[in-house]
Amino acid sequence: MRSERTLQWITDPPVAVGEMTRVVRPGGRVSLIDTDWSTLTLDVGDNDIATRVREAMSVERNRPSSVGSRLHELVRTAGLTPLARTSQKHTWAEWNPDESPAPDGCFSMESLADNLIDADLLTTGERAEFVHIVRTAARHNQFTMTLTMYAVIATR
Numbered sequence: 001m002r003s004e005r006t007l008q009w010i011t012d013p014p015v016a017v018g019e020m021t022r023v024v025r026p027g028g029r030v031s032l033i034d035t036d037w038s039t040l041t042l043d044v045g046d047n048d049i050a051t052r053v054r055e056a057m058s059v060e061r062n063r064p065s066s067v068g069s070r071l072h073e074l075v076r077t078a079g080l081t082p083l084a085r086t087s088q089k090h091t092w093a094e095w096n097p098d099e100s101p102a103p104d105g106c107f108s109m110e111s112l113a114d115n116l117i118d119a120d121l122l123t124t125g126e127r128a129e130f131v132h133i134v135r136t137a138a139r140h141n142q143f144t145m146t147l148t149m150y151a152v153i154a155t156r
Contacts, residue, residue, distance in 0.1 A: 004033040007067045007074075009049075014074060024156050030080055031153050036068030039148040041087075044137035049130065053112065056119035067089040068150035079153035092145045097135040103145065109134045 001024050007013040020030050040057040042050055057065060067074075072085050092103040102108040113130045114124035122130055137143045 001028065002033075002152035003033045003098065003134045005035060007032065007034050007071075008037070008065060013070075014077060015069050017074045017078045017080075021075075021080055021156060026153045026156055029153055029155050030075065031151070032071045032075065033149065033151040034068040034071060035065075035149050037065035039069070039146070041144075042134070043142075043144040044095070044134050045142050046133060046137075048103045049133060052116055052121040056116045056121050068148065071150050071152040072094055075152055080156055082152055082154045085150070085152040087148055087150045093143070094141075095143055096123070097138050106145070 001020050003016075003020070007016060010016055017030075017032070021130045024030055038054075040053060042053045044050075068087075072082055075082055090105075092106060095103040097109075101110075109131045110127075112134075113122060113127045116130065117127060119122060134143065
């Protein structure tokens with residue numbers, strides 16, 4: 001059984017992993033891959049922006065945004081035996097905002113601004129300025145963003 005970038009979208013990941021454990025046959029494997037949004041960093045040379053992003057993503061839109069780093073714990077708690085686990089930090093250091101609305105394989109900065117607004121860390125009136133600062137930094141090769149994904153394989 002495999003779940004990729006799904007647990008971050010549901011309200012109760014332990015219940016979902018428990019259900020996976022229930023339906024997988026004895027000796028069967030469960031593979032979970034998910035993002036830990038609390039690891040998102042954005043460096044555009046502005047400490048205020050970096051802090052706002054870190055705060056907003058620690059509990060993004062009231063979802064279990066840090067589920068990625070908890071996958072190992074979730075499978076153990078559900079009664080599975082972990083076989084392997086890994087993590088990968090993704091780094092975006094190059095992005096031309098005049099050619100693409102978002103870094104390759106990533107979300108737009110407008111979407112990130114909306115997350116900050118939802119978390120009351122940015123006002124609607126500050127949205128355009130936030131996006132402008134991030135895009136300007138990218139144009140001057142002063143843009144770095146990182147995000148970590150986690151994976152675990154477990155057996156019943």
